[in-house]
Amino acid sequence: MIPAAFDYVVPASVDDAVRELHDAGEDAKVLAGGQSLLPVLRMRLAAPSKIIDIGRIPELKGIRDEGDHLVIGAATPHHEVQKNQLVRDHALLIALATETVADPQVRHLGTFGGALAHADPAGDLLAPALALDAVFVVAGMDGRHEIPASEFFVDYFTTALRPGELLLEVKVPKYTGWRAHYEKFNRVAQAWSICGVAAACRVDGGTIAEARVGLTNMSSVPVRARAVEQALVGQQATAEVIKAAASHAVDGTLPTSDGNADAEYREHLAKVLTERAVTAACS
Missing domain, CATH: 3.30.390.50 (CO dehydrogenase flavoprotein, C-terminal domain)
Known part of the structure; x- marks a missing residue:
């Protein structure tokens, strides 16, 4: 099927993306890798008036070491998470679960944060994030704040993200040697x-x-x-x-x-x- 018509914007920064989300209200969807969103649009299970493509915001990508924890950008593709040596050394469970997500094509396009924000209870990354006490960093017009994994997943396809908020990154404590x-x-x-x-x-x-x-x-x-x-x-x-x-x-x-x-x-x-x-x- 063909999706319903929508406006398409590509913000260059997190601030721009948050502003677009705020202005659009609840009638907007965020596009990262699109592996969950595009099928929903094609089946017309969702018909947002605006799609906000965050795939070109550098701040949302990459994996870094922050001392006692790792930080994984929300728009980091599964393939990079799966292969990253920091993840394999300090959060092996995340890497192993990511290896099982769909197929190589999906893992090259789909994103770590996108899968978590989609909140499908059958998704393979939610349980590892919960088990490892991951923390979700989100941004809105009121600033940034953190949500522990134990509070982030609320119900089927529902998270603690409020309207106008964007998932920026995920902090994963180190489990070196586990x-x-x-x-x-x-x-x-x-x-x-x-x-x-x-x-x-x-x-x-x-x-x-x-x-x-x-x-x-x-x-x-x-x-x-x-x-x-x-x-x-x-x-x-x-x-x-x-x-x-x-x-x-x-x-x-x-x-x-x-x-x-x-x-x-x-x-x-x-x-x-x-x-x-x-x-x-x-x-």
């Missing part, structure tokens, strides 16, 4: 996750000193599997311990039933994939 794994299950290659598990562990002498686990597509927002984490920390990284901890993966989740899977099957997947992800992260 092991990680992202395990997902989908019906066909490159499809959305029916269920996914993001796991990062710090193992010291065979003991799981720290653990962080996030679940994909087990609720309307990503879920932090805190019961799993609590069952792992301080325990030996044995198959029996990990299996017992994984049995708590569904605690606090609200999986839905749809054309891909029913809720009961998703609960089964969550336990199986959690066991696999934690085992790989501790191996």
